[in-house]
Amino acid sequence: TQLLEQSPQFLSIQEGENLTVYCNSSSVFSSLQWYRQEPGEGPVLLVTVVTGGEVKKLKRLTFQFGDARKDSSLHITAAQPGDTGLYLCAGAVNYGQNFVFGPGTRLSVLP
Amino acid sequence: DTGVSQDPRHKITKRGQNVTFRCDPISEHNRLYWYRQTLGQGPEFLTYFQNEAQLEKSRLLSDRFSAERPKGSFSTLEIQRTEQGDSAMYLCASSLDSGSVEQFFGPGTRLTVL
Numbered sequence: 523t524q525l526l527e528q529s530p531q532f533l534s535i536q537e538g539e540n541l542t543v544y545c546n547s548s549s550v551f552s553s554l555q556w557y558r559q560e561p562g563e564g565p566v567l568l569v570t571v572v573t574g575g576e577v578k579k580l581k582r583l584t585f586q587f588g589d590a591r592k593d594s595s596l597h598i599t600a601a602q603p604g605d606t607g608l609y610l611c612a613g614a615v616n617y618g619q620n621f622v623f624g625p626g627t628r629l630s631v632l633p
Numbered sequence: 634d635t636g637v638s639q640d641p642r643h644k645i646t647k648r649g650q651n652v653t654f655r656c657d658p659i660s661e662h663n664r665l666y667w668y669r670q671t672l673g674q675g676p677e678f679l680t681y682f683q684n685e686a687q688l689e690k691s692r693l694l695s696d697r698f699s700a701e702r703p704k705g706s707f708s709t710l711e712i713q714r715t716e717q718g719d720s721a722m723y724l725c726a727s728s729l730d731s732g733s734v735e736q737f738f739g740p741g742t743r744l745t746v747l
Binding site (some may be wrong): 610 | 637674676677689724726735736738739741
């Protein structure tokens with residue numbers, strides 16, 4: 523049983539479109555991270571959210587942490603081919619414990 | 634800051650052989666994590682260290698797997714008597730301390746067991 527679910531599993535869009543991917547759980551997390559991973563490389567940290575309801579923006583990326591700290595979303599505005607990759611969410615149930623990852627959303631942005 | 638490094642980047646071995654991977658964390662990072670990632674999946678936690686102490690091991694870490702961090706700096710992950718099911722990307726990550734919510738990943742070691 524996945525502690526973290528991500529949807530959609532795959533997403534293929536045209537350059538310039540907007541998209542939202544989701545990370546959901548029945549568990550409460552003390553913090554949640556979003557990563558982007560390219561083939562053959564390790565995940566690269568994009569953002570950490572820690573407060574319920576928190577919204578963080580990173581250029582064209584907007585991250586939101588649910589009020590109950592059980593879910594999160596990543597919205598990309600005007601997607602570019604460079605956004606292509608595997609988007610992973612990871613959560614820590616308690617500070618000082620290990621992190622659990624979702625299965626990821628594989629995004630492909632076509633020029 | 635050179636980031637987390639892993640060596641080798643790729644390893645091809647025959648079933649039954651032993652392999653060892655190395656991870657060098659970001660300097661002064663006390664926490665070090667090992668994960669395994671198979672194709673199409675997110676990373677799965679294997680084990681982590683606080684300095685030289687191994688604090689938690691996943692049930693995924695069978696008796697054939699052993700990890701060490703003898704001086705609280707670099708870490709090694711050894712797999713004995715490799716099986717084809719061990720083929721995966723092995724990722725290492727480090728974080729500053731137990732209160733840190735951010736971990737930084739290395740590029741991974743891709744293991745192929747023939």
